[in-house]
Amino acid sequence: MLSLQRTVLALAIVVGTACASGPRPAVARNENRINAAELAALSGEDAYQAVERLRPQWLRSRGPTSVTDPSPTLPNVFMHGTHVGGLDYLRQIHLNDIQELRYWPPGEASARFGMGHPRGVIEVIPRR
Numbered sequence: 001m002l003s004l005q006r007t008v009l010a011l012a013i014v015v016g017t018a019c020a021s022g023p024r025p026a027v028a029r030n031e032n033r034i035n036a037a038e039l040a041a042l043s044g045e046d047a048y049q050a051v052e053r054l055r056p057q058w059l060r061s062r063g064p065t066s067v068t069d070p071s072p073t074l075p076n077v078f079m080h081g082t083h084v085g086g087l088d089y090l091r092q093i094h095l096n097d098i099q100e101l102r103y104w105p106p107g108e109a110s111a112r113f114g115m116g117h118p119r120g121v122i123e124v125i126p127r128r
Contacts, residue, residue, distance in 0.1 A: 031055065034101040047098060047124060048090035058103045058122055059087060075103070076117055079124040083113070093124060100125040 034054050042050050051058050061074050077089045102123040109117035 031057075032103045032105070036099055039095050039098055039101075042095060045095050046091050047093040047095065047101065048087065050095055050098075051090060051101060051122065055101075055103065058120075061119065073119045075120045075122050076109075076113075077122050077124065078113055079126065081113075084124075087122070090122070090124070097126055098124060099127045 034050060038054055039050060042053065045053075058075060074087050077084050077086060102125065104112055104117075104121040104123060106118055106120050109121040113121055
């Protein structure tokens, strides 16, 4: 009886898998990375526009980080391990020059780039 139950279960799994509708994506989307394939699908844009279209949540401010400073903070931008500016710097980088964009949440950004990134870091990884 147990063997029959296993056979039925295995058959149900095979049939369920075979009947799954729609094509599967080649690569799972990573919310903290924009890879070269995603960038290649966008033509004639700069890095800011790419982030705005593909991962707009990276650009959102979550309000002030301090009671004494009410201005909202935004992610910093790094390239080659160096702070290069704020989000406006992304407008200067053409997509053809980028291999990948990565978003580092605040805790990971502090561990990787040092303290002072309350809204995280967008790292630009250029083509070699």
